[in-house]
Amino acid sequence: xxxxxxxxxxxxxxxxxxxxxxxxxxxxxxxxxxxxxxxxxxxxxxxxxxxxxxxxxxxxxxxxxxxxxx
Numbered sequence: 001x002x003x004x005x006x007x008x009x010x011x012x013x014x015x016x017x018x019x020x021x022x023x024x025x026x027x028x029x030x031x032x033x034x035x036x037x038x039x040x041x042x043x044x045x046x047x048x049x050x051x052x053x054x055x056x057x058x059x060x061x062x063x064x065x066x067x068x069x070x
Contacts, residue, residue: 019050 020026023043025033033039 015050016047019047023047 023046024031025036025039026043028034
């Protein structure tokens with residue numbers, strides 16, 4: 001993997017993490033929407049669509065979103 005590819009993957013991952021942080025209904029237990037399955041599923045869908053995904057990162061996100069969604 002070239003240095004440019006590593007930087008690109010790092011930026012994608014950082015963008016994904018920032019997007020996840022912004023979706024407080026997924027992780028903040030005091031958020032009023034934390035127990036709302038519809039809002040959480042919509043947030044997971046936004047995460048999947050937010051980042052321009054490559055195959056390896058797609059597998060990771062699908063694993064996380066698949067195991068955490070209701």
